[in-house]
Amino acid sequence: MGAVEQIASIAEQALKELQEEIASLEFQIEQLINKKKLAETKMKSLRMFIETNSGKTSAISLPENQVEELLDDPEEVFADMKPLSGKELSNAIEEVLREALPNPLHYEEIIKRLNSKGIRVPGNQARNIMNYLVRDQRFIRVKKGTYTIKPENDVTDVNNESPYLPEGVDEKSEVIQQ
Numbered sequence: 001m002g003a004v005e006q007i008a009s010i011a012e013q014a015l016k017e018l019q020e021e022i023a024s025l026e027f028q029i030e031q032l033i034n035k036k037k038l039a040e041t042k043m044k045s046l047r048m049f050i051e052t053n054s055g056k057t058s059a060i061s062l063p064e065n066q067v068e069e070l071l072d073d074p075e076e077v078f079a080d081m082k083p084l085s086g087k088e089l090s091n092a093i094e095e096v097l098r099e100a101l102p103n104p105l106h107y108e109e110i111i112k113r114l115n116s117k118g119i120r121v122p123g124n125q126a127r128n129i130m131n132y133l134v135r136d137q138r139f140i141r142v143k144k145g146t147y148t149i150k151p152e153n154d155v156t157d158v159n160n161e162s163p164y165l166p167e168g169v170d171e172k173s174e175v176i177q178q
Contacts, residue, residue, distance in 0.1 A: 090136050092119050093129070097139065097149050104148035107133060 001009075096113045097105060105113070107129050114121060114129075121128050133139045133147045140150040 089119075089121065089128075090132050090138070092117070093132055093136075094138055094149065097147065101149065104142045104146045106146045108145075110147070 092114060093110060096110055096117075099113075107126060110133075111121060111125050111129055130145075133141070138150055139147045141147055
């Protein structure tokens with residue numbers, strides 16, 4: 001074997017080693033990307049949990065065994081909670097408000113009750129719930145952050161009082177205030 005052939009053989013061996021090293025690095029990069037995605041998913045779930053429960057002691061109560069699970073696999077803890085949007089979410093809000101009649105509910109209480117039913121509001125929960133409450137004509141604001149079902153024509157009694165509004169709140173004055 002001549003000197004040129006020997007150099008070519010060494011170069012081929014070095015090339016093969018570099019190809020193997022690149023393949024190994026690409027595999028490690030893929031594993032790191034998957035780890036990063038998993039960490040981002042956990043982070044998103046934990047942020048949702050913190051946002052839902054910040055400043056509240058009973059918004060979502062988890063059994064002790066699920067606290068560790070929340071830290072290990074937050075998606076598993078929230079797997080039973082289905083995110084709703086659009087008409088489904090408006091209908092769920094209406095259901096929560098109807099169940100509370102004749103009492104109106106603050107938007108934070110609405111979120112708490114939706115979560116307890118296994119319904120997750122996507123994104124920023126407070127902002128999204130407020131958007132639905134303000135935009136949907138089925139809901140009426142009775143005071144800052146507090147809503148109830150807008151009275152229907154056939155629910156007013158003989159004294160012109162609606163079971164949907166708290167005592168002392170007049171439907172006409174409320175409509176004007178909005």
